[in-house]
Amino acid sequence: MKNTILSWGLLIACNLMWALQFTCIKLTQDQAGPYFTVWGPMLFAAIFLFPFVIRDFGKSKKSFKDLLVFGQLALLGAFPAQVLMTWGTQYSLANNAAIISLALPVITAVFAFLILKEKMTLTRWISFVIAVVGVVLCSANDLKQMDFGSKYAVGNLLIFLAIVGNAYYNTGCKKIAEKFTEMEMVFYTYLVMVTLLTPLVIFYEPDVFARIPSFTTQTWTGILLLTFFHNFLSMLLFFKALKVLDATQVALSNYLITFFGLPIAAIWLGEKLSVNAIFGGILVLVSTLIITVVDYRMNQSAALKSNS
Template structure:
């Protein structure tokens, strides 16, 4: 495996883990306000890039771009809600079952075939979620519901992006997502707006920075080497999140909870490997 790809994917995972940590740290703020700042922070990068590269803002497949933005906003908002109710490692692990839902959507909407081995991988990952619910005392029903529904909407995202195809630049797709999230999040947080004080401004604005660099380094990693070699590394975000959560928030996990998280991540990594081997075969 290309060393640069490993470094890029590790940096991406760390950036997303830090994003999760600061969302948890800012738990006193309304979730829509967090979504608003997360989106505004990223727009500081995407808008100048569109202007610099003379890429049309409105794109071509506007209905699909708007749909992607609305679905992404819903998934992100629900995930941030889940972080408020669950330990971060559990929330991230459950969100990562989105490929299971993506496969279902692809089966019915794109008529893609799914290997029997992939179904086995999904069963392993889903078993992990069931065990996590049973053995993690930090799991509550409302948090679990937010995380699972977030995963369902996250699973829709790659299907919509596949429909968009190469008709629109990736930055245009991200820009739609962030503008829609900023508008809806901004409007929804007005009633419960809490003015940040001191370092809180920096923490809120940094959310978009971590999100942007997480996406940037993931893209760089995927461009550097074969997807099947580097894609499984994105799941080290779970490890980073668990470690930082344990140090910063004193979050604790039983051995059975950690085993459940291992099952989720293992099932999803195996699915990536099998899916890519199918493409290469």
């Protein structure tokens, strides 16, 4: 019982750290470009993770060929998930990013159907439709203006595409989960991401290195929080909690990201939620509850009937 309570405490801490991502991006956007905002914290996080991975590397029987899968996962999944999320949050609102991120479990279910051949039930399709409607409502004010160049509409679209990339990455990792530990998947993804982002940072944002000495306390706060909490410590705590709690419990806890993200954005950045955004968030939350709670219970009932 004590271990369970401790694990839930660690899991709550993880979601609080992940919720800081949207606000931290806003803190760095004035002085750091989107590529550097992803590259810098990820580079340091990879350095932090290196001792943990190298410790167990000698025990595994993997070749360089086995690691090539992370090139695909990073290019099609982690890269858009990180870079487009950074771009989107800079052009939108941190609370919008938190709300739209609620669609992640639903989109992941779609990829699970396409890639893992998992059954796409009627319940899952209904959840997906509700989530899309909720995301559209988050951008309702911009859509009413019929101005597709609106920064919030573009930002929300980029955030949604980032969620799609994240869903693809999560599904791909599930497919190779038996071959790699969670720690290895995170580290090798970061390694590929740093490799992909380095030339982009040098080409598109070469002046950022000269600006580093002039970074304000706000910028450094965002970078350090992204590095230590979002990309490093949260992952270690997540893996520790995952050893004790069920996977379903861990998945349900991800909804805390939005509920933490919204007040953080409101308190730290002074952002306000519109009525449409609140209603859209409720719809997306309903869709994720359907895909996890209702669908899960239906599958459990079906399994019990088949075994009886």
